Amino acid sequence: MIQVAKIIVDVPTMQTNSPYSYLIPKQLTNELQVGMRVVVPFGNGNRKVQGFVVQIGMEEVDADQLKSIESLMDLEPVLNTELIQLSRWLADTTFSFQITCLLTMLPNVMRAKYSKQLKIVDDQMSEEQLADILPSTQWQDFETDTLSPLQQSELSKLRKQGKIEIVYRVKNQAQTKQIFQIKSHINAEQESGIVDSLRKNATKMRDLVHFLANQSKIVSQTTLEKKLAISSATIKAGEAKGWLVRKKVEQYRDPYKEFKGKTTPLTLNQEQQTALDEISQSIEKSQAKTFLLEGVTGSGKTEVYLQTIAYALAKGKTAIMLVPEIALTPQMVTRVKGRFGKQVAVLHSGLSDGEKFDEWRRIKRHEAQVVVGARSAIFAPIENVGVIIIDEEHETSYKQDDAPRYHARNVAQWRSKFYNCPLVLGSATPSLESRARSERQVYQLLRLPNRINGHPLPKVQIIDMREELQTGADQNFSQPLLNAIDKRLNMQQQSILMLNRRGYSSFIMCRDCGFVLKCPNCDISLTLHMDSRSMKCHYCGHEEPIPKQCPNCHSRKIRYYGTGTEKVEQELKTKFPSARILRMDVDTTRRKGAHERILRQFGERRADILLGTQMIAKGLDFPNVTLVGVLNADTALELPDFRSSERTFQLLTQVSGRAGRADKLGEVFVQTFNPDHYAIQLAKTQNYENFFRKEMYIRHQGKYPPYYFTLQITAANKEEKMAAQKMFAVLKELRPQLSADAIVLGPTPKPIARVKNKYYYQIVIKYKHEPNLHTAVTKILQESQSYYRQGIQLSIDAEPQSFM
Ligand SMILES: Nc1ncnc2c1ncn2[C@@H]1O[C@H](COP(=O)(O)OP(=O)(O)OP(=O)(O)O)[C@@H](O)[C@H]1O
Numbered sequence: 001m002i003q004v005a006k007i008i009v010d011v012p013t014m015q016t017n018s019p020y021s022y023l024i025p026k027q028l029t030n031e032l033q034v035g036m037r038v039v040v041p042f043g044n045g046n047r048k049v050q051g052f053v054v055q056i057g058m059e060e061v062d063a064d065q066l067k068s069i070e071s072l073m074d075l076e077p078v079l080n081t082e083l084i085q086l087s088r089w090l091a092d093t094t095f096s097f098q099i100t101c102l103l104t105m106l107p108n109v110m111r112a113k114y115s116k117q118l119k120i121v122d123d124q125m126s127e128e129q130l131a132d133i134l135p136s137t138q139w140q141d142f143e144t145d146t147l148s149p150l151q152q153s154e155l156s157k158l159r160k161q162g163k164i165e166i167v168y169r170v171k172n173q174a175q176t177k178q179i180f181q182i183k184s185h186i187n188a189e190q191e192s193g194i195v196d197s198l199r200k201n202a203t204k205m206r207d208l209v210h211f212l213a214n215q216s217k218i219v220s221q222t223t224l225e226k227k228l229a230i231s232s233a234t235i236k237a238g239e240a241k242g243w244l245v246r247k248k249v250e251q252y253r254d255p256y257k258e259f260k261g262k263t264t265p266l267t268l269n270q271e272q273q274t275a276l277d278e279i280s281q282s283i284e285k286s287q288a289k290t291f292l293l294e295g296v297t298g299s300g301k302t303e304v305y306l307q308t309i310a311y312a313l314a315k316g317k318t319a320i321m322l323v324p325e326i327a328l329t330p331q332m333v334t335r336v337k338g339r340f341g342k343q344v345a346v347l348h349s350g351l352s353d354g355e356k357f358d359e360w361r362r363i364k365r366h367e368a369q370v371v372v373g374a375r376s377a378i379f380a381p382i383e384n385v386g387v388i389i390i391d392e393e394h395e396t397s398y399k400q401d402d403a404p405r406y407h408a409r410n411v412a413q414w415r416s417k418f419y420n421c422p423l424v425l426g427s428a429t430p431s432l433e434s435r436a437r438s439e440r441q442v443y444q445l446l447r448l449p450n451r452i453n454g455h456p457l458p459k460v461q462i463i464d465m466r467e468e469l470q471t472g473a474d475q476n477f478s479q480p481l482l483n484a485i486d487k488r489l490n491m492q493q494q495s496i497l498m499l500n501r502r503g504y505s506s507f508i509m510c511r512d513c514g515f516v517l518k519c520p521n522c523d524i525s526l527t528l529h530m531d532s533r534s535m536k537c538h539y540c541g542h543e544e545p546i547p548k549q550c551p552n553c554h555s556r557k558i559r560y561y562g563t564g565t566e567k568v569e570q571e572l573k574t575k576f577p578s579a580r581i582l583r584m585d586v587d588t589t590r591r592k593g594a595h596e597r598i599l600r601q602f603g604e605r606r607a608d609i610l611l612g613t614q615m616i617a618k619g620l621d622f623p624n625v626t627l628v629g630v631l632n633a634d635t636a637l638e639l640p641d642f643r644s645s646e647r648t649f650q651l652l653t654q655v656s657g658r659a660g661r662a663d664k665l666g667e668v669f670v671q672t673f674n675p676d677h678y679a680i681q682l683a684k685t686q687n688y689e690n691f692f693r694k695e696m697y698i699r700h701q702g703k704y705p706p707y708y709f710t711l712q713i714t715a716a717n718k719e720e721k722m723a724a725q726k727m728f729a730v731l732k733e734l735r736p737q738l739s740a741d742a743i744v745l746g747p748t749p750k751p752i753a754r755v756k757n758k759y760y761y762q763i764v765i766k767y768k769h770e771p772n773l774h775t776a777v778t779k780i781l782q783e784s785q786s787y788y789r790q791g792i793q794l795s796i797d798a799e800p801q802s803f804m
């Protein structure tokens with residue numbers, strides 16, 4: 001029996017869910033702990049990889065058979081036992097590898113960077129000889145698969161002859177920010193003596209001495225440099241003379257350093273109070289219970305969340321609150337930070353890697369007790385959790401598209417059980433899955449059926465664009481909507497307009513031959529963008545100049561069709577020359593802080609109209625907004641997805657909810673070509689309960705979730721035939737494991753069959769109870785490693801949120 005460390009290694013092409021055993025070097029026996037990252041040798045040669053220690057224990061093995069840990073990457077564990085346990089569950093339930101899960105839980109900077117270098121180890125070999133095969137500029141970090149077959153064989157020959165070696169290094173990217181602090185070592189009495197000893201023209205030195213002689217507090221070096229306009233060389237010279245000491249200290253990169261503003265708890269109304277009491281009781285009794293807080297838009301759900309968090313904190317516990325990425329900046333942060341100040345850590349994609357790393361460490365060191373963040377914040381290393389809240393729980397962004405394909409709601413449930421604390425799911429339009437569970441008493445339903453302001457929900461008018469177009473109206477604006485905008489401008493009230501398509505035109509087509517300009521890499525048409533004067537692919541980012549003539553028949557009759565936010569902005573400017581318009585879409589919010597700036601401007605009433613894509617639909621709370629216009633309600637309805645009605649209803653209800661949230665009444669116009677569709681008709685009354693019943697009936701008929709589970713398996717390859725063949729082979733292996741009740745759709749190409757030059761084929765399995773499915777799919781996952789070498793990527797998605 002010897003002591004070994006069980007380690008999950010980071011080898012992308014040889015993944016497995018079982019850890020490897022390594023020997024622990026003598027010097028490290030007392031140091032090594034579960035949850036640390038280490039560098040270990042792996043495979044043949046001297047390849048080094050990052051690994052995670054998941055267990056330390058005795059094992060019946062021959063020490064000669066094992067390799068030994070090379071070095072530690074951390075001096076303390078980066079993962080606690082809870083998170084290691086969670087990663088195992090996550091890998092199992094999302095059909096992914098544990099290493100992928102571990103890396104997902106940590107800030108990006110904790111992913112190791114690998115470097116490899118060619119090194120000559122034989123005196124007989126000259127650098128020129130090697131450079132003949134591979135230019136010396138490529139000796140560092142070369143990619144073997146980009147080399148020519150000849151280069152590959154030459155290099156491997158040299159290696160076999162022992163003339164060259166490939167040296168691997170694992171680099172830790174996690175860097176803290178260090179600053180110098182300065183403490184004076186001289187006093188006022190010493191000043192004149194020192195100054196006399198200086199040369200006459202040493203004015204900078206004199207300034208420094210004067211400052212130090214009269215300063216007893218510690219200052220940072222950068223402050224001092226700025227204040228006295230001196231260089232770091234002057235300060236170092238002062239240090240050498242013993243006038244001061246410099247000390248290196250760590251400083252957090254705080255994204256909300258400048259944050260000010262404090263909010264106090266509001267007096268809750270009866271319904272809010274009842275909801276708070278129910279949840280608080282669960283915190284008090286340490287119950288792992290899930291609540292569904294169904295509250296209409298503007299019913300004050302956020303205030304319930306905040307007071308729930310306050311309750312958990314008062315009990316000496318911590319809290320996690322998830323919000324959709326978009327909602328995070330900036331209104332939600334203001335609300336939570338305003339209530340809990342420095343106790344809050346914020347995690348979202350708008351932060352730099354360094355900022356995220358520092359916020360993560362504040363949580364880990366128990367310096368923050370409240371975590372607010374987007375999806376991945378559910379993995380925050382917070383302990384002693386008292387409550388977990390997921391706002392807008394129906395949002396698709398809570399499901400990750402890449403491996404591990406997890407849903408934050410499921411992870412939250414796991415952690416809620418681990419800590420015996422309640423989980424609160426909040427929404428005005430809950431997902432059908434969650435609402436159905438509350439129907440079966442799996443979740444406890446709490447309702448806020450009324451708006452805080454006591455007003456009814458805004459009145460919604462559906463406008464039939466087919467009729468409007470017949471009367472010769474505008475493509476984008478119906479007359480009633482134009483009138484309503486005009487009225488708001490006259491009354492100095494604000495409007496929000498939503499169009500779910502960015503760019504100028506959705507596609508361009510030749511009127512002579514019908515040619516449509518498509519992306520060379522994907523099966524979709526290119527979108528015209530006027531601000532960059534180019535055609536762009538919204539899937540892969542491909543960009544090319546706007547053609548002046550048809551690339552197919554050379555006709556000049558090339559025309560723009562469809563519309564986007566850019567074009568609508570231009571039209572608005574022509575129609576309402578005096579209106580101040582803000583446009584918010586992916587193109588105007590690319591730069592850091594742009595999102596916040598636009599919303600701040602709108603909140604300060606420095607604009608009359610906010611025009612945007614669906615990123616403006618959620619969470620915004622502006623009291624002066626009394627009009628909401630949806631320019632085209634049909635975009636989501638057209639998608640080939642069984643959730644398209646649900647998405648449409650949710651989006652319309654959410655965006656309608658932005659109007660009339662304070663003392664003034666709100667009004668909504670929804671323009672559509674499908675005025676009779678039930679999702680649109682029911683959004684008119686914003687009656688979620690009716691929508692729920694109708695949609696449940698349809699899902700039952702179609703055998704879809706929440707009545708059936710779904711599992712999607714996709715194969716991707718540069719060649720369509722390869723992707724299709726693999727999917728047929730997978731199905732052949734899987735089908736015998738399934739009962740006759742399981743329904744298999746496909747193999748079929750995905751609705752967008754080609755993206756970034758890869759073809760996608762899929763099968764979807766719908767099932768109720770399949771005891772063999774999990775094992776069979778896990779086996780397919782393990783086998784997928786071997787096709788990976790043939791360039792076939794296989795992905796498995798349990799409960800996919802999108803079938804595109
Ligand atoms: N008890 C209360 N007394 C007074 N004002 C309140 C109270 N609760 C909430 N409010 C205010 O009512 C407004 C709407 O509340 P909030 O934004 O929390 O609603 P919500 O249910 O989260 O809305 P949505 O789902 O539309 O985002 C906010 O301006 C909030 O400050």
Ligand SMILES: [Zn+2]
Pocket residue numbers: 510511512513514515550551552553554555
């Ligand atoms: Zn043409």
Ligand SMILES: [Zn+2]
Pocket residue numbers: 519520521522537538539540541542756
């Ligand atoms: Zn493309």
